[in-house]
Amino acid sequence: MVWGVARVLIPALLIIGVIEVVIILIRKKLRNISNKLRLSNTENCPRCGGKLVENNSKFGPFLGCSNYPKCNFTKELK
Ligand SMILES: [Zn+2]
DSSP: OHHHHHHHHHHHHHHHHHHHHHHHHHHHHHHHHHHHHHHHHHOBOTTTOOBEEEEEETTEEEEEETTTTTOOOEEEOO
């Protein structure tokens, strides 16, 4: 009787665990996507009006003008 319950409960708990991990991963992805959208929607180059895109240098991430090298405007990401 106890084993019958365990045989049903253990796989159910495993499935719930897997679903929770998947939900956490999806939430992280969505947050990344909304961060990117927020950046690209609100940030424009003040020099030429072009889009600012996220870049990485050895000093860390920064926003750079997408019209580079025509325009070399950059802005630090805080
Ligand atoms: Zn620019």
